[in-house]
Amino acid sequence: MGVVKCQLSVSLDGYMAGPEQSEADPLGKGGMALHEWAFKLAAWRDPHDREGGEGDDNPSNGVMEEAQAGTGAVVMGRNMFGPVRGPWGDEDWKGWWGDDPPFHVPTFVLTHHQREPLEMAGGTSFHFVTDGVESAVAQAKEIAGDQDVSVGGGASTVQQCIVAGLLDVLLINQVPILLGGGERLLDNLEAGASSFELARVVEGREAVHLFYAVS
């Protein structure tokens, strides 16, 4: 059995996206800076079909490799798949990533709009789930088999997984910047909604990686 895991980049003030998110700026004001540590890594560049990048002399590279390895399916929220504002109920929108998305596995998108699955290049397929996060994770686990299910974003999807007790491992990539507003990862959660245990810390060059076991 694999685990249900989630890795997200979070600012020092707890935001996983900046303020004023929009179709033109899906990560919000300043939000791109949360991901710059990753863009530099060979382990990020390779599945995104880009050459070069920092190798294992930056400990973040191993973390990224590990986070991506053994992933048999992905679950993501509607806003990670499509624009925050504006519809994509039509059949034209195929995600932010072009014809060959970087997931390379079946990917379950939470939505209120039924839609036929989309087969993309490179092994990614998008499956639209209208009956909630528990159903999405159950379908993803079944397809993933012995491999892990990776929960993408946004914050609301991760929060729903935590509240429903579906998440096993939370990897917080803490980036030492202030965003000052936006979407907080750990928000709208009740005290004791889940119990966390720090499993491991890796100090990367531009982010510190905190692995929490969730139960």
Next chain:
Amino acid sequence: MGVVKCQLSVSLDGYMAGPEQSEADPLGKGGMALHEWAFKLAAWRDPHDREGGEGDDNPSNGVMEEAQAGTGAVVMGRNMFGPVRGPWGDEDWKGWWGDDPPFHVPTFVLTHHQREPLEMAGGTSFHFVTDGVESAVAQAKEIAGDQDVSVGGGASTVQQCIVAGLLDVLLINQVPILLGGGERLLDNLEAGASSFELARVVEGREAVHLFYAVS
């Protein structure tokens, strides 16, 4: 010259106090759990005149020793000194800590009410500063000389120090619990209000200690 430093215990969702803070419950609902890792340490128990505790087999003990060492003065906000609700403008209130507070150095309290200094047992004296955080830190630095100035709480005092560029070192003791509400440490800050660099990480038994250099 010493540095201006601050060490605070923060929940995984970023709170340094729980919801519903009151005179009877100054740390808010669940907030005491943020400090349990510290209460167990010899390095915390000793200055609080309690015996025993965990020694250096818990890496948190060394962090606590280091955070307390070399402190020549303390700055704190009004709510750390007195009840959140209710006045202490009268001369009766002498802080939460009894006759021998655990600071053992001159301690500058931000307030809107002028008041004569209070000499306590054990080397602590309380000085009431009515002209703002920059003045309080300047007075504390002058008295501290070559030693450090430690900024206590609450969140608002720390935020004011960050915004005014007064803080040099921020030690976040991240405790793996959710408080679900309350007072957030890094809140009300603008993007780029300060720049942070992770200087060191220490993995304690019940908290992870993140040392940030602030500039």
